[in-house]
Amino acid sequence: MPSLEDELFPSTPGKFKVDRAHNMNRQFHRCFASTSTMFLWALFLIALTASYLSFQSFVDSGSRYFSASWGGIQWEKQVRNSAQIHRSGGMSVLVTGAAGFVGTHVSLALKKRGDGVVGLDNFNNYYDPSLKKARKSLLNSHGILVVEGDLNDAKLLAKLFDVVAFTHVMHLAAQAGVRYAMENPNSYVHSNIAGLVTLLEICKSANPQPAVVWASSSSVYGLNEKVPFSEADRTDQPASLYAATKKAGEEITHTYNHIYGLSITGLRFFTVYGPWGRPDMAYFSFTRNILQGKPITIYRGKNRVDLARDFTYIDDIVKGCLGSLDTSGKSTGSGGKKKGNAPYRIFNLGNTSPVKVPELVNILERHLKVKAKRNIVDMPGNGDVPFTHANISLAQREFGYKPSTDLQTGLKKFVRWYLSYYGYNNRKGLQ
Numbered sequence: 001m002p003s004l005e006d007e008l009f010p011s012t013p014g015k016f017k018v019d020r021a022h023n024m025n026r027q028f029h030r031c032f033a034s035t036s037t038m039f040l041w042a043l044f045l046i047a048l049t050a051s052y053l054s055f056q057s058f059v060d061s062g063s064r065y066f067s068a069s070w071g072g073i074q075w076e077k078q079v080r081n082s083a084q085i086h087r088s089g090g091m092s093v094l095v096t097g098a099a100g101f102v103g104t105h106v107s108l109a110l111k112k113r114g115d116g117v118v119g120l121d122n123f124n125n126y127y128d129p130s131l132k133k134a135r136k137s138l139l140n141s142h143g144i145l146v147v148e149g150d151l152n153d154a155k156l157l158a159k160l161f162d163v164v165a166f167t168h169v170m171h172l173a174a175q176a177g178v179r180y181a182m183e184n185p186n187s188y189v190h191s192n193i194a195g196l197v198t199l200l201e202i203c204k205s206a207n208p209q210p211a212v213v214w215a216s217s218s219s220v221y222g223l224n225e226k227v228p229f230s231e232a233d234r235t236d237q238p239a240s241l242y243a244a245t246k247k248a249g250e251e252i253t254h255t256y257n258h259i260y261g262l263s264i265t266g267l268r269f270f271t272v273y274g275p276w277g278r279p280d281m282a283y284f285s286f287t288r289n290i291l292q293g294k295p296i297t298i299y300r301g302k303n304r305v306d307l308a309r310d311f312t313y314i315d316d317i318v319k320g321c322l323g324s325l326d327t328s329g330k331s332t333g334s335g336g337k338k339k340g341n342a343p344y345r346i347f348n349l350g351n352t353s354p355v356k357v358p359e360l361v362n363i364l365e366r367h368l369k370v371k372a373k374r375n376i377v378d379m380p381g382n383g384d385v386p387f388t389h390a391n392i393s394l395a396q397r398e399f400g401y402k403p404s405t406d407l408q409t410g411l412k413k414f415v416r417w418y419l420s421y422y423g424y425n426n427r428k429g430l431q
């Protein structure tokens, strides 16, 4: 059977020219025919692609419109219901980071005593978002709406303030975690700096302005050696970008207090732990690994000194948050202008009794009845500080803050929650 090449260029020398010319002619026609067909096909394909793309964008914008997680009359009604105050002298609070660890507990406590609460959370995947969704379900079951959105969405924030005249903002949304800042520095700038400014811009323009209570961190004490840490101590030597963004937050909130008369309270939390906690934190990941028979890495400081933290139980932190809200005083500005001085406060919320990390592991082993496989390594230079220890006399004086749960008791409650949440007898379910 002749090949296609043979057909087009027969090898008979005498006929070559003519045949070739003839064949060339045929080829030209064929070629032209096939080129025009191809051209038509190409046109057809381009048209098809274009219409597909415009259809897609129509579908996208349509679905964005129809599935938007906020907006509309029904949504506004839900927001208002959630913000409804059920006690005399109560407050309506916008809680940012409501599906987070501290946010969930504070929202529940506010709701339980009759305050109105609307939550905001972006449900990012810094850690298992299914835990955040579970916290959200818990909040929903108590009549608290959690709006899905980012702090940097100024339109959403403005809308929330249009719908509800929040008396207070409990600002807990943040990029947390000390060591993760080396992996993803921009996420700290996005949430802890840009997001904070977006929120403050909305708060300063709101009429009436809310009082703002927000989460700073014990990490602002950085490399300080004087203990216990007091609010008046220097905070200009942070050891991590995380700490630096929290420190920046303290300065940024100060300017909004100074210029616009916003009432500001910054809370320096000391390594908060407890049920519904954060899986990225040591007590949580140690528990998971111990139960799964995996080794845990325990960092050790210079000269083989154990690291220590002033671990603070969540219920004590919640009391501190509510005490701060109750005593926050009013913002003085309106229409973006200050009418007088407003309170600017900073409090340590710690436990006042630091515990060494290996001792934390001992306690977990006792509660879990499993021995940990300890892998002790020198602390990598990744933002950690060797110890924290809070002086809490200021918070004690101002709103009677008095932590009452020691690490032994608090971890027992955490372990009980952990085992029931992840399934006591179903170790495969542990993650």
Ligand SMILES: O=C(O)[C@H]1O[C@H](OP(=O)(O)OP(=O)(O)OC[C@H]2O[C@@H](n3ccc(=O)[nH]c3=O)[C@H](O)[C@@H]2O)[C@H](O)[C@@H](O)[C@@H]1O
Residues within 6 Å of the ligand: 176, 177, 178, 216, 217, 218, 219, 220, 269, 270, 271, 272, 280, 281, 282, 283, 297, 298, 299, 300, 307, 308, 309, 357, 384
């Ligand atoms: O108090 C605070 O300001 C901060 O407390 C925690 O930060 P951190 O104290 O580092 O808490 P963990 O990550 O749970 O670490 C606790 C201790 O365990 C140690 N650790 C951590 C992880 C690990 O694998 N091994 C280990 O020994 C750490 O070095 C640290 O000494 C939170 O993660 C921060 O968001 C919060 O702002």
